Amino acid sequence: MRPQSPNSYQQALVAKAREIAQARLAARADHHDREMVFPKESLQDLSEAGLTASLVDKAFGGLGLGHHRGDILTHWLIVKEIAKADMALARCFEGHANAMLLIDCIADDAQKARWFEGVVNHGHNWAVWSGEPQVVKPGQKQRFGTYVKETTDGYYVDGSKVFCSSAPGADWAILMVSTKGPGGARHATSAQDLIMLACDLRDPSVTVDDSWWDPMGMKGSVSYLVRFEETFIPKENLIGTPGQYLHEDWQTRFTPQYTATFLGGAEAAYEYALAYIQKQQSQQDPYVQHRIGKMAIHLETCRMWLARTAHLWETGEIQEAKLAGNSTRYLVEQLTMEVVNHAIHICGARSLIRPSALERIYRDLSFYVRHDNDDQVLAMVGKANLGVAHDASFFHAGKEDRSARGRASL
Ligand SMILES: Cc1cc2nc3c(=O)[nH]c(=O)nc-3n(C[C@H](O)[C@H](O)[C@H](O)COP(=O)(O)OP(=O)(O)OC[C@H]3O[C@@H](n4cnc5c(N)ncnc54)[C@H](O)[C@@H]3O)c2cc1C
Structure with missing residues (x-):
């Protein structure tokens, strides 16, 4: 089956995101980048337009998009429009959206009522924090990681996490922590012991350290970097069951969303190059023509793969969708x-001098793609096609698929 064209409602949502992104978000991107500040006003704009509730059930006042509701593409296209204006802001938006999806699909009704009310009526920002890389890099003095102690009423979380997007501005975070010790979801030693805890970030035992960033x-x-000093989280804030995140491959629902952000950045680089060519009047340059041709084909290929993946989720072809x-x-x-590399070749050295959107996109994209290791992503795709056991969530070499089904292939 081929992906269907978006209907007028879906088109209107993406158009609204585009309009806000171009009119308001893009102008703030340079400031967020230079000053390394939380994009508060931009998230407020998105909240007022209802877009931070894109993955919230309509029954709770959201837009009701989602993999399981027959429309995830519209959400990914909204992310793309935001990233086109400001990739770092898109990361904050993505993290919030990941939390919304987990609550929408896994949390119980009382939790949904409690937390969605804050998002829809008060513009609360959420994040999902797993980051506990275990390999110590050269010069690194402290080890990252959390320890969790369970009591009859709840959990005490102690330790640190890094890569906590939105850290100084989020109201709540879903902490991916393990009762078996450090590692978060990405480096979990035991899938079964990974739990998801909603943490109210107003708790004074939670502190943020910007010196690391x-x-x-x-x-x-x-x-x-965020520190937790014996942070108490009540049992009523446990989302789902232990092990559910990895057993059900939830990360595979989030992975394509990151590509929407990459694609937004690349589309902005393409438009930057077109504007530059217009100024230079270099349309007749054969090298420019070749590079623009490749860029256009690449971007269209990306859009087609994203739409295909969305369609597989939307039509319930879950195993194919993950792959x-x-x-x-x-x-x-x-x-x-x-x-982005083609754009730089077309535009030259001055395009890498601030203020230049291309300069920022080059840095943002180069860094953000390292969110996962593409060598290992490709190896996973190879393993899946060979029918060999693999880790569809975090692509770990040597780790088998951590899903409960224990399949040999997707
Ligand atoms: C801008 C940005 C924002 C992010 N925001 C969030 C967020 O909000 N929440 C969140 O949870 N995470 C977030 N992530 C973090 C992300 O999830 C990863 O945890 C992070 O990229 C890990 O950092 P690392 O690559 O240095 O560490 P590592 O995971 O240690 O990887 C370093 C390198 O070593 C390889 N490696 C690691 N272990 C092994 C091994 N045992 N054998 C062989 N190779 C190995 C990896 O593949 C990689 O190439 C964010 C990442 C970025 C870049």
């Missing part, structure tokens, strides 16, 4: 990096 790009995602999403993740990284 001095990256080359995605600066405005303010993905700081298509991971293939999309691999392909879109390669093609969008090439698109």
Whole structure:
């Protein structure tokens, strides 16, 4: 089956995101990048337009999009429009959306009522924090990771996480932590012991450390280090059951969304190059023609893979959707990096001098694609096609598929 064309409602939602992105969000991107500040006003704009509730059930006042509701493409296209204006902001929006999807699909009705009310009526921002990389990099003095102690009433979380997007501005975060020790979801030693806890970030035992965050790009995602000092989280804030996140491959629902952000950045780079060519009047240059031709084909390929992946989710072809999403993740990284490289070749050195959207996109994209290791993503796609056991969520070499089904292939 081929993906269907979007209906007028879907088109209107994406058009609304585009309008806000072009009229308001794009102008703030440079400030978020230079000052490394939380994109508060931009998220407020998106909230007032109802877009931060895109994945919230209509019964709770949301837009009711989602993989399981027959429309995830519209949400991904909204992410793309936001990323076109500001990739770092899109990361904050993505993290919030991931939390909404988990609550919408896994949380109980009382939790939904409690938390969605805050999002829909008060503009609360959410995040999902797993980041506990276990490999110590050269020069790194402290180890990252959390320890969890369970009591009859709840859990005590102690330790640190990094890459906590929206850290200084989020109201709530879903913490991916393990009762078996550090590692988060990505480096979990035991899938069964990974739990999801909704943490109210007003708790004084939670502190953010911005000194850790001095990256080359995605600066405005303010993905700081966060410390938890015996942070108590009541049992009523446990989302789903232990192990559910990895057993049900939830990460595979999020992976294609990252590619929407890559693609938004690359589309903006393409438009930057077109404007530059117009100024230079270099349309007749054969090298420019070749590079623009490749860029256009690459971008169209990315859009087609994203739409195909969405269609598979929307029509319930779940195993195919997971594989298509991971293939999309691999392909879109390669093609969008090439698109940006072509843009730089067309525009020259001055395009890499601030203020230049292309300069920022180059840094943001180069950094953000390292969210996963594309060598391992590609190996996973190979394994799936060979019928070999694999990890569809985090692509770990040597780790088998962590789903409860224990399938040999997707
Ligand atoms: C801008 C940005 C924002 C992010 N925001 C969030 C967020 O909000 N929430 C969140 O949970 N996460 C977030 N992530 C973090 C992300 O989920 C990863 O945890 C992070 O990229 C890991 O950092 P790393 O690559 O340095 O570490 P590692 O995971 O340690 O990887 C380093 C390298 O070593 C490889 N490697 C690691 N372990 C092994 C092994 N055992 N054998 C062989 N190779 C190995 C990896 O493939 C990689 O190439 C964000 C990432 C970025 C870039």
